[in-house]
Amino acid sequence: MRRLLFTLVLFFLLSAAQAQQDFTPTSEASYGQNGDVRFVQIPTNDCMNVTATPIIVGDWLVYPSHTRRECGIDGAPLDKVLFGYNLTDGQLYNLYEGAKGEAVLAYDVANGAVYWTVTFGGNLIVFDAPDMTERMRVELGSTADSSPTLLNGVAYLGTINGPSASCQQPINPDCGKMVAVDSGGQILYSLGYDNGLRAWFGTSPTNDGTYLYWGSAAQTVGEKSGDETEYLYGCSVIKTDAELNILASFDPGELACHELPFTGANMDSVSGEVVPDGTGLWVQYVRPNDDEMTSYIYRLDLDLQEQCRFAFDFAPQTQATGFYSAPTVDAAGNAYAAVSVPDDTAMRKGLLVKLSPNCEQTVLAEVAGSFAHSSPTLADDQYVLFATDGRLQILTLDGAPVRDYTLASTARVLASPVIHNGVIYVLQEDGALNIIENSGVQGYGNAIWPRYRHDNAGTGQLGAQRLDASAAALPPSDGGQGPKGAFVAFHLEVSRGPRVRTLWPLLEQFMALADRYNVKVTLQFSTTWADYVYRSGVLETVQAWENNGHEIALHHHGPTHKFFDGYTNAPDAIRTDGWYATEGSYLGTIDNLMAFMAPLSQRGITSAGMSDEETDWPAGVLYFATDSGETPSRDDLLSTPVETVHNGYPVVEIYNAGYEIAHLGDAAVTLADVEAALQMAGADEYLGLVFNDETIESDFALIEPLFQLLAQNNVQVETVSTLMAAR
Ligand SMILES: [Zn+2]
Numbered sequence: 195m196r197r198l199l200f201t202l203v204l205f206f207l208l209s210a211a212q213a214q215q216d217f218t219p220t221s222e223a224s225y226g227q228n229g230d231v232r233f234v235q236i237p238t239n240d241c242m243n244v245t246a247t248p249i250i251v252g253d254w255l256v257y258p259s260h261t262r263r264e265c266g267i268d269g270a271p272l273d274k275v276l277f278g279y280n281l282t283d284g285q286l287y288n289l290y291e292g293a294k295g296e297a298v299l300a301y302d303v304a305n306g307a308v309y310w311t312v313t314f315g316g317n318l319i320v321f322d323a324p325d326m327t328e329r330m331r332v333e334l335g336s337t338a339d340s341s342p343t344l345l346n347g348v349a350y351l352g353t354i355n356g357p358s359a360s361c362q363q364p365i366n367p368d369c370g371k372m373v374a375v376d377s378g379g380q381i382l383y384s385l386g387y388d389n390g391l392r393a394w395f396g397t398s399p400t401n402d403g404t405y406l407y408w409g410s411a412a413q414t415v416g417e418k419s420g421d422e423t424e425y426l427y428g429c430s431v432i433k434t435d436a437e438l439n440i441l442a443s444f445d446p447g448e449l450a451c452h453e454l455p456f457t458g459a460n461m462d463s464v465s466g467e468v469v470p471d472g473t474g475l476w477v478q479y480v481r482p483n484d485d486e487m488t489s490y491i492y493r494l495d496l497d498l499q500e501q502c503r504f505a506f507d508f509a510p511q512t513q514a515t516g517f518y519s520a521p522t523v524d525a526a527g528n529a530y531a532a533v534s535v536p537d538d539t540a541m542r543k544g545l546l547v548k549l550s551p552n553c554e555q556t557v558l559a560e561v562a563g564s565f566a567h568s569s570p571t572l573a574d575d576q577y578v579l580f581a582t583d584g585r586l587q588i589l590t591l592d593g594a595p596v597r598d599y600t601l602a603s604t605a606r607v608l609a610s611p612v613i614h615n616g617v618i619y620v621l622q623e624d625g626a627l628n629i630i631e632n633s634g635v636q637g638y639g640n641a642i643w644p645r646y647r648h649d650n651a652g653t654g655q656l657g658a659q660r661l662d663a664s665a666a667a668l669p670p671s672d673g674g675q676g677p678k679g680a681f682v683a684f685h686l687e688v689s690r691g692p693r694v695r696t697l698w699p700l701l702e703q704f705m706a707l708a709d710r711y712n713v714k715v716t717l718q719f720s721t722t723w724a725d726y727v728y729r730s731g732v733l734e735t736v737q738a739w740e741n742n743g744h745e746i747a748l749h750h751h752g753p754t755h756k757f758f759d760g761y762t763n764a765p766d767a768i769r770t771d772g773w774y775a776t777e778g779s780y781l782g783t784i785d786n787l788m789a790f791m792a793p794l795s796q797r798g799i800t801s802a803g804m805s806d807e808e809t810d811w812p813a814g815v816l817y818f819a820t821d822s823g824e825t826p827s828r829d830d831l832l833s834t835p836v837e838t839v840h841n842g843y844p845v846v847e848i849y850n851a852g853y854e855i856a857h858l859g860d861a862a863v864t865l866a867d868v869e870a871a872l873q874m875a876g877a878d879e880y881l882g883l884v885f886n887d888e889t890i891e892s893d894f895a896l897i898e899p900l901f902q903l904l905a906q907n908n909v910q911v912e913t914v915s916t917l918m919a920a921r
Pocket residue numbers: 685687688749751
């Protein structure tokens with residue numbers, strides 16, 4: 195995996211340098227500097243309505259031009275261009291001409307495809323990435339003004355359902371539908387009017403790796419709009435599976451949409467995107483859900499049940515937030531949202547609010563006379579970037595001001611600030627791109643959902659790897675600096691009692707050896723080893739190891755493992771066929787397992803190695819030391835952490851390779867492999883080794899040379915939880 199990634203990234207750099215020559219520089223662009231802010235401006239007018247947060251594709255910062263609907267087809271100069279700001283030469287290019295779009299593009303790195311939903315010039319355009327040449331156009335029967343979300347190589351998106359004749363006269367069943375498209379342009383699933391669903395998907399769908407979350411706007415059918423006698427999922431939150439089966443919906447206030455008594459866009463649409471954070475969802479509405487002049491942000495659980503709501507004053511002249519704005523979520527699960535509210539002295543003021551999952555609300559910043567229509571962006575687990583009209587503020591997570599920048603123009607900001615390789619990019623509604631270097635901000639940190647669409651690939655997926663991290667990691671990969679960290683995970687395997695009793699003295703010897711070399715071991719206990727500890731009165735020994743800096747972790751074999759330990763949340767999956775048959779021993783759920791293991795650790799178990807993680811991942815465990823693929827691999831010796839979700843819980847995975855474990859055959863690494871890895875490790879990579887019962891039983895003599903090698907290279911072995919918490 196790591197080598198593949200390295201090759202891919204190299205390929206990106208080479209091909210981007212090549213591709214750049216194939217595109218035309220935007221000759222109308224002008225370049226300027228205002229204090230610490232560099233900027234690129236294009237000819238513009240009041241029709242200009244650039245809304246999409248940029249994504250990164252290879253060497254390009256990519257975003258489309260767009261104009262207001264009411265301005266017609268030719269609304270502004272350069273209104274039908276897909277722009278690419280080249281990160282190497284600092285020039286703006288026209289990557290594509292002849293289409294316009296409102297929504298963020300989505301880059302499926304694994305399939306080399308970039309998806310662009312357009313409001314003019316087609317429906318959906320797919321590009322080959324990273325060279326950004328057109329692969330194909332996909333006909334959906336209607337245009338789209340929200341972004342796709344990417345799940346398992348499939349792009350999920352919704353179409354528009356406006357009041358215009360193209361959707362309503364006659365009724366076009368392709369308006370207001372959900373659709374799933376693969377990178378070859380094939381439509382895999384679709385759900386729409388014929389299935390009892392018709393809603394304007396101006397809100398971009400998201401996913402958590404398993405389920406999709408959709409927000410919607412007007413459910414217009416023909417002449418009928420705002421007179422909601424039938425529920426077609428308008429102005430709601432909808433949860434579906436990957437085959438577009440509806441699992442739940444949430445529709446606050448009036449049935450379906452609430453129409454406000456003024457002209458123009460006047461429905462209570464969901465704004466931006468529905469943000470999943472692993473334990474629940476954050477949902478912001480652009481307008482009130484009923485006759486009260488109050489707009490809301492809702493906290494929902496994963497079944498779309500309301501947990502709490504946050505109320506804000508509302509006035510017709512101020513939509514509560516942008517159509518492309520939604521809360522973002524820090525590493526601790528707090529949400530940050532931009533809200534525009536009426537103001538006594540000016541027309542409106544922009545607020546930055548912080549919302550906790552247990553329903554507390556704090557106002558972090560207030561900007562008089564300004565809209566707050568841009569998703570806040572989170573940086574370095576310390577800062578929040580808040581963009582208002584012509585201005586970017588950097589604040590601490592408690593709202594203390596850190597930096598304040600004046601942008602290229604006074605225009606609104608509808609896109610979320612982007613961070614890439616320590617540079618901040620802020621795109622304004624009039625098309626001005628601001629570039630801020632030396633702000634002190636590095637990246638997105640460990641935030642659960644740091645920017646609109648989650649990451650710089652625009653995946654809209656919780657836990658998706660952030661493009662920014664892999665790109666930023668490239669330069670130090672020339673080796674010589676050693677890995678960022680190293681760990682030794684010890685699988686104390688599921689065995690019978692007598693065998694554990696035989697091996698226990700060897701484990702004590704191993705731990706003494708580790709202490710001599712100051713190696714901190716991650717001891718993954720299975721139930722059989724825990725049972726031995728309790729019955730043999732050696733709990734104090736285990737607690738002393740923990741107090742000495744070693745980690746007490748979990749090792750679990752679920753029902754699909756040959757040696758099942760008896761605990762699972764999926765008893766139906768227990769195998770009774772052939773040699774997988776386990777001796778009729780269902781012992782309980784994973785909660786029961788964790789209760790059984792609890793006495794082993796005074797600190798609490800926070801990392802694991804296990805099978806069947808999709809059903810059995812335990813609550814409260816944060817880190818997973820495992821294989822990157824289905825089976826053990828030598829390539830997992832060096833890896834970078836991956837954020838994902840198992841069994842509904844956010845998990846950080848880091849990979850490891852078996853050290854001199856004979857039964858792994860070619861998948862086991864040798865001392866020479868470790869030595870080579872220390873030379874080639876990138877500064878962002880971790881060296882991960884696995885020992886198990888076999889290591890101390892058959893290969894004890896091979897352990898000390900490893901510890902010596904690590905010591906000679908000044909590699910400090912830490913526990914999985916220590917390394918991942920500090921990453
Ligand atoms: Zn095992």
